[in-house]
Amino acid sequence: MKALVNKIIPFSLVDGEGNRFSVFLQGCNFHCLYCHNPETINLCIGCGACIDKCPVGALKKDEKIWYDKNKCIDCDECIKGCIHKSTPKTLELSVDEILEQIEEVRPFLSGITISGGECTLQRDFILELAKRVKTMGLTLFIDTNGYIPIWKDKELLDNIDKVMLDVKSFDREEHIKLTQKPNDSVLENLKILLEKKKIYEVRTVIVPDLLDNENNVKNISRIIGNIDKNVRYKLIKYRSLGVRRDKLKSYTPEDEYMKKLMDMAKMNGCNNVISSL
Numbered sequence: 369m370k371a372l373v374n375k376i377i378p379f380s381l382v383d384g385e386g387n388r389f390s391v392f393l394q395g396c397n398f399h400c401l402y403c404h405n406p407e408t409i410n411l412c413i414g415c416g417a418c419i420d421k422c423p424v425g426a427l428k429k430d431e432k433i434w435y436d437k438n439k440c441i442d443c444d445e446c447i448k449g450c451i452h453k454s455t456p457k458t459l460e461l462s463v464d465e466i467l468e469q470i471e472e473v474r475p476f477l478s479g480i481t482i483s484g485g486e487c488t489l490q491r492d493f494i495l496e497l498a499k500r501v502k503t504m505g506l507t508l509f510i511d512t513n514g515y516i517p518i519w520k521d522k523e524l525l526d527n528i529d530k531v532m533l534d535v536k537s538f539d540r541e542e543h544i545k546l547t548q549k550p551n552d553s554v555l556e557n558l559k560i561l562l563e564k565k566k567i568y569e570v571r572t573v574i575v576p577d578l579l580d581n582e583n584n585v586k587n588i589s590r591i592i593g594n595i596d597k598n599v600r601y602k603l604i605k606y607r608s609l610g611v612r613r614d615k616l617k618s619y620t621p622e623d624e625y626m627k628k629l630m631d632m633a634k635m636n637g638c639n640n641v642i643s644s645l
């Protein structure tokens with residue numbers, strides 16, 4: 369069992385509880401206007417157009433693209449030159465290969481988080497890794513956009529510990545405008561996974577002039593407050609870094625506005641509301 373991995377961060381303090389080994393999988397089913405890593409969305413089709421862009425010869429093509437992580441200097445010229453908006457900087461890693469890396473840092477970890485891209489697109493890999501991680505006494509969280517109805521997947525839910533769920537918009541049409549996909553399954557996941565006590569954190573990005581942020585926070589926090597009020601609700605400030613300006617014109621919201629939204633979420637019964645800086 370192998371996964372297409374975009375990146376691994378051996379120590380992360382922002383991907384769930386405690387110190388976590390975070391695995392970012394390649395490929396996403398959303399096309400968010402504010403995506404900071406749009407090259408993680410599409411899978412490489414192996415056209416080879418990026419090979420010559422690499423100044424250190426870290427890329428090769430035969431029947432597929434080979435990426436040499438040890439040679440790479442992370443200049444990202446290959447990503448800038450990819451006409452398919454993808455990246456050649458991915459590795460196919462087996463569960464055993466990832467477990468070997470986890471073993472090296474095991475004493476310092478609280479758990480593993482699988483993120484993306486959209487990790488649930490590689491569901492079988494998550495399941496296999498989760499089963500193996502359990503035997504090591506570590507927790508496994510997934511970080512998801514909630515489009516796949518994971519609440520129906522009993523086997524997966526029984527093997528993962530918690531879900532970190534993005535709820536990008538409460539309004540169906542606004543969600544389609546932002547991500548190109550509707551939010552029906554996202555809201556179902558939100559409600560049912562809260563009921564099942566499977567959610568560690570819910571996140572909403574606050575994007576002035578694009579989203580009805582007050583409507584989103586009001587309705588999402590009501591659901592959290594009514595079902596599992598101690599679940600953390602994180603409001604994230606939109607930042608333009610890495611976002612294509614031709615796609616989205618917005619700005620970073622002021623602290624005062626974030627505080628107003630946090631107060632609204634608390635009024636709706638959420639006990640644990642935080643905001644990104």
Ligand code: SF4
Pocket residue numbers: 421422423424425426427439440441442443444445446447457
């Ligand atoms: S990021 Fe790495 S693989 Fe891509 S062009 Fe730069 S050195 Fe080459």
Ligand code: SF4
Pocket residue numbers: 411412413414415416417418419433449450451452453454455456
């Ligand atoms: S990363 Fe892009 S340019 Fe490079 S081989 Fe893949 S699809 Fe082609």
